[in-house]
Amino acid sequence: MVMMDVPTKVVYERPAVLDPRVTHYCPGCTHGVAHRLVGEVLEEMGEVGNTIGVASVGCSVFAYNYFNVDFVEAAHGRAPAMATGIKRLLPERTVFTYQGDGDLASIGMGEIVGAASRGELLTVIFINNTNYGMTGGQMAPTTLPGQVTTSSPTGRDVTRQGHPIQTSELLATLEGAAYVVRRSLHNVREVRRAKKAIRTAFEVQKKGLGFSLVELLSTCPTNWGLSAAEAREWVEERMLPYFPLGDYKISPAVAELDL
Amino acid sequence: MAKELIKGNTAVAEAALRAGLEAYFGYPITPQTELLEHLSLRMPELGRVFVQAESELGAINMVYGAACTGKRVMTSSSSPGVSLMMEGLSYIAGTELPAVFVDVVRGGPGLGNIAPAQGDYIQIVHGGGHGDYRVLVLAPASVQEAVDLTGLAFDLAEKYRSLVCIMMDGSLGQMMEPAEIPPMQPLKTEIPDWAVRGTDGGEKRFLTSINLDPPDQERLNYRLMTRWQEIEANEVRYKGYYLDDAEFVVVGFGTAGRVSLSAVRATRDKGIKVGLLRPITLAPFPNAILNELAEKVEGFLVVEMNAGQMLEDVRLVVRGRKPVEFFGRMGGVVPFPDEVLTEIERLTAGPLTTEGHPRDRWLARMAEVLG
Numbered sequence: 056m057v058m059m060d061v062p063t064k065v066v067y068e069r070p071a072v073l074d075p076r077v078t079h080y081c082p083g084c085t086h087g088v089a090h091r092l093v094g095e096v097l098e099e100m101g102e103v104g105n106t107i108g109v110a111s112v113g114c115s116v117f118a119y120n121y122f123n124v125d126f127v128e129a130a131h132g133r134a135p136a137m138a139t140g141i142k143r144l145l146p147e148r149t150v151f152t153y154q155g156d157g158d159l160a161s162i163g164m165g166e167i168v169g170a171a172s173r174g175e176l177l178t179v180i181f182i183n184n185t186n187y188g189m190t191g192g193q194m195a196p197t198t199l200p201g202q203v204t205t206s207s208p209t210g211r212d213v214t215r216q217g218h219p220i221q222t223s224e225l226l227a228t229l230e231g232a233a234y235v236v237r238r239s240l241h242n243v244r245e246v247r248r249a250k251k252a253i254r255t256a257f258e259v260q261k262k263g264l265g266f267s268l269v270e271l272l273s274t275c276p277t278n279w280g281l282s283a284a285e286a287r288e289w290v291e292e293r294m295l296p297y298f299p300l301g302d303y304k305i306s307p308a309v310a311e312l313d314l
Numbered sequence: 315m316a317k318e319l320i321k322g323n324t325a326v327a328e329a330a331l332r333a334g335l336e337a338y339f340g341y342p343i344t345p346q347t348e349l350l351e352h353l354s355l356r357m358p359e360l361g362r363v364f365v366q367a368e369s370e371l372g373a374i375n376m377v378y379g380a381a382c383t384g385k386r387v388m389t390s391s392s393s394p395g396v397s398l399m400m401e402g403l404s405y406i407a408g409t410e411l412p413a414v415f416v417d418v419v420r421g422g423p424g425l426g427n428i429a430p431a432q433g434d435y436i437q438i439v440h441g442g443g444h445g446d447y448r449v450l451v452l453a454p455a456s457v458q459e460a461v462d463l464t465g466l467a468f469d470l471a472e473k474y475r476s477l478v479c480i481m482m483d484g485s486l487g488q489m490m491e492p493a494e495i496p497p498m499q500p501l502k503t504e505i506p507d508w509a510v511r512g513t514d515g516g517e518k519r520f521l522t523s524i525n526l527d528p529p530d531q532e533r534l535n536y537r538l539m540t541r542w543q544e545i546e547a548n549e550v551r552y553k554g555y556y557l558d559d560a561e562f563v564v565v566g567f568g569t570a571g572r573v574s575l576s577a578v579r580a581t582r583d584k585g586i587k588v589g590l591l592r593p594i595t596l597a598p599f600p601n602a603i604l605n606e607l608a609e610k611v612e613g614f615l616v617v618e619m620n621a622g623q624m625l626e627d628v629r630l631v632v633r634g635r636k637p638v639e640f641f642g643r644m645g646g647v648v649p650f651p652d653e654v655l656t657e658i659e660r661l662t663a664g665p666l667t668t669e670g671h672p673r674d675r676w677l678a679r680m681a682e683v684l685g
């Protein structure tokens with residue numbers, strides 16, 4: 056057999072900013088995908104050495120183990136406040152928080168609204184998986200009507216347990232929020248769109264245009280009791296109708312960005 | 315530098331700023347608000363960070379983040395706000411970060427009132443946030459002392475990577491007195507090695523209070539406690555008045571200590587040999603001097619603006635060797651020197667006992683006062 060000297064081109068590799076180690080995430084969980092997208096964007100922007108991440112309390116509590124950037128770990132819900140403290144003192148640095156839906160939209164609603172309304176120059180990666188993953192799948196503020204969780208065992212009854220919060224829609228009403236969008240990680244097309252949004256969000260921060268947040272519909276096969284493939288379908292069938300993908304806030308300055 | 319007539323809260327704010335404060339995060343609450351207001355003007359003027367947070371929870375977590383950068387940062391509040399800060403304080407302690415907070419204590423529990431009190435002693439000195447940690451607590455008794463302790467607070471926080479609380483009360487915060495504020499210090503230029511800043515291609519740093527493996531957590535707890543031993547050995551501060559020949563000693567801190575001093579002087583004028591021990595560090599507590607006094611004096615009177623919180627620390631050191639009596643006013647009521655004088659006279663007239671609990675005897679007397 057003749058070995059041909061074919062020029063090779065790398066089309067896919069692990070971003071160097073991500074530590075080459077096995078994560079503690081469950082198989083089929085899209086936390087890993089979200090990490091990867093953030094890592095790729097930071098690398099493409101040349102921001103790795105200039106970034107400080109703020110991990111939150113939830114399944115991503117150990118995010119700081121996976122990113123080779125400076126990191127701090129916040130109290131439950133308080134990542135936007137902690138990030139505010141860092142960014143205000145180190146305005147040249149890129150600062151992002153990585154938060155789940157229980158963290159951001161329940162216990163941390165005050166902190167996220169405060170940060171967004173002040174127009175803090177932060178980027179928030181917001182993982183919406185409709186439950187409290189880390190503590191074993193309890194009802195979250197994003198749990199869908201009728202959805203069974205360990206603390207809504209007969210399905211979320213909105214008359215007793217309230218309605219799911221549409222976080223992006225809510226935050227988009229705030230003047231300080233420059234860029235608020237919802238994307239999903241349930242298929243390749245949406246993953247690519249999610250990456251673009253994450254890039255835009257970090258650019259918004261770099262250019263000082265205001266607060267930016269990317270909500271990512273994410274899977275939690277373990278607590279949903281589904282296989283990885285079924286979980287992705289569940290996102291499409293159940294989550295998308297209640298959490299429509301889209302751009303909820305594009306400030307005029309962001310609209311002018313040419314990326 | 316000349317003395318100026320200045321309010322306690324404002325003086326502490328200006329002293330902190332001149333000590334090189336780079337970021338302040340706070341939330342309005344009486345009787346502390348002037349501190350926040352002063353910095354809301356001064357910090358931006360100097361190109362430094364001032365943020366009025368969405369709550370005290372937000373404020374203390376901003377301090378948490380800001381402290382991770384290794385710069386001089388602080389917050390201030392009053393009792394109900396400090397309760398909200400307990401979560402963040404515990405995280406700051408667990409991450410071994412230096413930070414300063416001021417508690418201008420008011421009457422409580424609950425919303426209570428906005429009058430001066432010392433009811434937060436147990437919360438700040440012995441408790442507060444969850445987990446095993448200690449806070450260095452400084453208790454000034456005048457505006458000048460508050461100013462002097464403010465600069466010290468930052469030095470101590472950095473020296474021990476520890477939380478330092480300046481515990482004042484509403485009267486110190488609100489009162490105007492002549493005080494000399496030290497000149498402006500240059501900002502710190504050295505960033506400690508542990509501070510996050512962006513890797514710039516080097517090793518990454520991370521700061522966290524999570525230690526899932528109990529042996530790791532235990533090592534951290536051990537480190538915190540051995541550091542505390544060092545603080546106990548080196549940082550005790552107090553002021554003694556007329557202790558040399560004292561036969562009886564009044565123990566009181568902050569405003570209660572100051573009121574007691576007037577009473578002690580009046581008693582001295584009557585020829586009764588009374589002294590005053592005024593702890594300046596409530597933690598670490600001045601155990602050694604108290605222990606020494608317990609060997610030679612005839613009895614103690616503890617005076618507080620609460621129902622006897624420091625009292626228990628005094629009793630722990632005196633250990634029944636000498637009688638300890640208590641006098642307190644609560645809920646924002648400040649004792650008058652005359653009241654303390656009466657209590658001193660009661661103590662010195664005897665009979666003295668080491669039986670029972672001084673709080674019970676005091677409560678019985680209070681029944682008459684309150685009607």
Ligand SMILES: Cc1ncc(C[n+]2csc(CCOP(=O)(O)OP(=O)(O)O)c2C)c(N)n1
Pocket residue numbers: 112113114115131154155156157158159182184186187188189190195
């Ligand atoms: C003050 C406080 N309350 C409760 C908890 C327990 N807790 C840990 S993670 C978590 C839920 C996190 O859920 P979410 O933010 O949705 O993230 P996920 O795990 O789903 O990624 C809770 C309630 C805590 N750590 N701190």
Ligand code: SF4
Pocket residue numbers: 079080081083084085086114184188189274275276277278
């Ligand atoms: S519990 Fe859910 S969110 Fe957490 S790692 Fe597993 S799949 Fe992901």
